[in-house]
Amino acid sequence: MQIVHAPHLPVREDWLALGEEPVLEPDLPIVDAHHHLWDRQSGRYLIDQFGKDVGSGHRIVSTVYLQCRSMLRQDGPEAMKPVGEVEFANGIAAMFASGAYGPTRCCEAIVGGADLTLGNELGSVLEAMLHVSGGRLRGIRNPLAWHESPEVSSSPVTPPRGLMLDPSFQQGAKALAGFGLSLDAWVYHTQLADLYELARVTPDVTVVIDHFGGPVGVGPHAHEREQVRTAWKEGLSHLASLPNTRIKLGGAGMSVFGYEFASQELPPSSEQLAAAWRPYFETCIELFGPDRCMFESNFPVDKGMFSYSVLWNAFKRLASSMTTDEKAALFYRTAASTYRLQFHGDMS
Template structure:
């Protein structure tokens, strides 16, 4: 079991069971563009736990596994330890690809965690990941979320504050273009301007901004939502001018967003979640357009605040006024295009 002290909410299954909802639009194909799997002292979330969630009523046809330092190799060169995570995710993908568990293709795309500060020396790591991924490796993610205030915390690793400006890291990001890999990024809204400079300097790499771009709602930003939204919107507007950027909608179940749902006696309804997230959603959709936005669960991280079926109901409520083509993009086609997935809902997915 991995010992990881992460600032994530505990998952309380009995509490989550207090909120059950009918599934909205159950036939809509969904690609869950961002999730994790792990076995830690804080809880186990492996194939069977994720399968139970994806089988809770919505039509999840494919998923994208994203780096979370899970199942790193215990032996061998330090720079090759992250290959273990790709091997692990590919094993889960093989279970889904067998068809033995139904339509869903879990981990159809894999975002690994090769250390990009290696610069040009990251090539052998990437090449071994490509070999061990069964052709499923689609991108990389390194820890980038940093804030000077200790109250602003969301990850198990604290990177240097200037990592995006460091020459070695930038060179490593540039190497991704050689292999057709994207860069996933989780950071806070206070770092979006630095990300703009990185994305502008690497136009041949698709930069995927995770979790709404991280508008902070805790620490020095608690109770100052209007100012945060204004600063966040301004920075996202600049990023949206870069054609190589994409945006993931979700992740707001993390405490760093400042939403109080986990403290209530009952879990939030999908209506409550949609109301809380509508300012994020409407801004992202207006700036990036549906063809550059994709919904994501961020499970099991967000499971401490709501269950899987309620989450996707909330997303469906948010997108209720979107056109049919916009809904298809938000729920599946943007992720398929970004991560080059094989899901076509008529070929290769049990149909």
């Protein structure tokens, strides 16, 4: 796989502070279903930075750590290097579980990055990950986002074209069922047909579609938002017909979505974000239903465009017309059931 410079927006704390808002519905329990942690040339986002964000006013009870190639092992076989990321995330989880960093159970579930094309080696890698995870490993994610245009980029790693249709990859995905693991997938809307085929041939594996299913708004799709939305909805409708699929609502702070809030003098308000994302939100609810949808922060990637507190205000505005039960599904129940999280205290 080709490794390039991360195309993430820079985080500007002073700029974000200009958009502070009162927290809406501060007692609503939330599971942040998707975030990362790292210490790399593009910046540091570790326990202090993330702890400050989850403690910014919303009731974040638990979080799910997602593969991002953090803390890969320096030595040993190439296939085993991603075990280091699971070990790292489990250490962060243990720190939060001590209660010394607040009430949130951060990294309570971990999605690691074992290479699913490994064949016979895959089992030993997954077993090693389970061993170092403290019982927290819940799923696997491989880089899958690919586009023929170099203007469409959202990750420092570019996978080979058509990886989801590769028999060795599909065999590895099927093997996850034997370990009780799910499969997360970040793909662009142009790849949803391939993802459908992958999900179809792995009926015993829960396939989680990341980041609204990736409706692209840059490069050749920069001025085709309606055409993109039509193709995106068609692709998602096929995926929604498979009972083993779930979808994450978020990730639209990435520049690949085509929003230009980061270039404005002031950061976007939660009202602006909710208005921009409502068509995607409503379509996902229509196709999957609240019990198969979950909100995610995708921090720190999305932090270049808005703050953690404003993001969750935007999600609460999107869900303002939902019933209490539907809100429970969107904000914590779907994530908790998908990633087998414990319910801590009063979740009502």
